[in-house]
Amino acid sequence: MDGTIERTTLVREDQVPFLEYPSPRQGDLGRRQCLIFLIPGNPGLVAYYEPFMKTLRELLDEKEAKEGCGYAFHLCGRNLLGFDDADHEPAFGAAADGVPTEPFSLEEQIQWCCRQVQQANSSALGDGRVFDDVVLIGHSVGAYISLEIFNRHHQARRQHPSTPPGLLGSVKLRAGILLFPTVSHIAQSSSGQKLDLIRRTTFLDRFAHHIAKGFADLWPRWVLGAIVRRIMGFPEHAAAATLRFLGSRDGIWQALHMGKDEMRTITEEKWSEDLWEIQEAEEEEQTGLRTKFFFYFAKSDHWVADACRDEFIEKRNRHEKGRTKIVIDEENVPHAFCIHHSELMAEKVKLCIEDIAGL
Template identity: 55%
Template sequence: MDSTLTSTTTVQQDKVPFLEYPSGHRDDIKRRQSLIYLIPGNPGLIGYYEPFMKTLRQLLDETEEKELCRHTFHIYGRNLLGFSDGDHQPAFGTTTSSPAIKTEPFTLEDQIRSCYDQVQHISTSTLSPGRSFSSVILIGHSVGSYIALELFHRAAAATTTTQPHDTHDTSPIIPEKQPVPLHFAILLFPTISHIARSRSGQRLDLIRRTPFLDQSAHHVAKFVVDLLPHWLLAAVVGRALGFPPHAAAATLRFLASRDGIWQALHMGKDEMATIGDSEGRWGAGMWEEVREVGGSNYGEEALGDGDWSGEKGKNGRARFFLYFGERDHWVADECRDEFIERRRREGRGGTRIVVDEAGIPHAFCIHHSESVAEKVKVWIEDVAGL
């Protein structure tokens, strides 16, 4: 199956908002070039992550200036589909002429396929002609973490020739136009298992399972928002909720958009139905370490915040770095703890897990961008062997 979107709505790829922070050393052919690609959560507006990305850029600039550093890191991220009115046509709910159906927002499956295509495009078109990134590091936040793991799973399935594709796996295989070197992922507050069991997930799943709410919740929400004048919305978001300027601006754009609320709810309900026992479908091989000569093999451990000392071996390196919230309303504690225990028990060297002890909330990009960027910078240096 190819990576064509399932939606009847046409994507305007050149109008999807994005943020890009290239390295000042990206033209240095003596350095190892790495792409850091950020996949946002829901609502999928990259504007929420601007301070995080800027801080990470500044921190990695310091890393790149170290005397023995031979790495460069290019940071890129963009909206998920449907959260900007300009990125698609026609509007959601429009009846098409042939066939006569109403267009709908993009599904979680659409987002996965779109992200794969974009990672592939950015990784091969950003540097000077004839050059591509030697590795790609995905950063996924919330459902962006699930999307990141799906990219790893499908890319591996598409390129595997020695083992047959799991016949129980119904996810589409994305064919390789040109190999994308997905090596590592940093997963922040990941919603990767049974999201409908979480506190917020239970409420959203109730909407999904209630016919009237399932069909009308987005209309009701948009109607209420549109009743409020812009100045009042701005006061609620900026003063009552205490959002800083970047988050307030992103939220107001989202609320004022024609289709953003519909897209967020549609995708959220799809997440409730889709993100269940994905771990079983991905298979145990997903969590195996990256084998590298002279690399390090980090033991799979759940550690306290800031404690990354793990048992090291000789021939491998962790593939996934997961940062869970201590009390995350989008992640059920029991699902998180069961996941950690399975990683301990099965021990394949491919994951490092931290449970936050600093009280950072799920939506870290509102108030805690700088502190999370500092953690991510350390993990990227760990990945690069610096």
């Protein structure tokens, strides 16, 4: 289905790449059906997460096969907008209605992900069924987007307790698993400082994406492939995704545009304290939910300043009613875990899911 996100850009939803790994037990009406929805980081290509999703599917299949497991877990995730040339028209920079089109902002990505969670909740099972539980996995800026989805879900339920089916407030949003999250003061990180310098330098702010794209286009594809595979050491899934990204018409512009917007937007926390709490006592009693948010931070992360991370953790620890669990990695897993550490992180996420489900 096609839809407009902004006045001059047509989004072709049926062209947005996605991954989906349904439970083989999704037809079992005796099980709680749980949607696990992945929101990628920037660049927002879900193909980077294929080994992670496949491994998590295998691990959850083993769990579902054990006696006493009353759950069926359905895994899915989609690209963020603008990272595939087929998902929007016209090209960025082209005049539409007399106005040059721009890449998608962080706010537009949040709106997009809210819609995709709603749609997956009401359509993935088929036969008009919706999921009993929805869990979000957010990586990097995907963690920030996930928290914004929870925040908007909370606001929608508070304003309209009897939200009609199909709207965000009707989704049974239970928990978030936030991996290497960039959720406050991203511009203070080492990589954030460099990107923010581009944003604050007039010439680079206007032309950095043209310079980066021109540099990528200088090299034949086989040379880029050799650099990505041999020099950078990317495995095949990550190399293929990176080459598609570098070779796309608009992907680099989308990544830089969104990244600069992250520098402007992800600063001081703006969420209310009750976001971190279980919202309704009966909800907690019915689901057995003990943790609402799992945070997994790197020991050292070039996109997360240590001081900002520590301040964030201190705030969560001070919150008496907050339901968060926070882990700081001790295994030297890097921010971009989906390149080389998919299997290890799938194991860790499986444990989070078991905790959420009480398995």
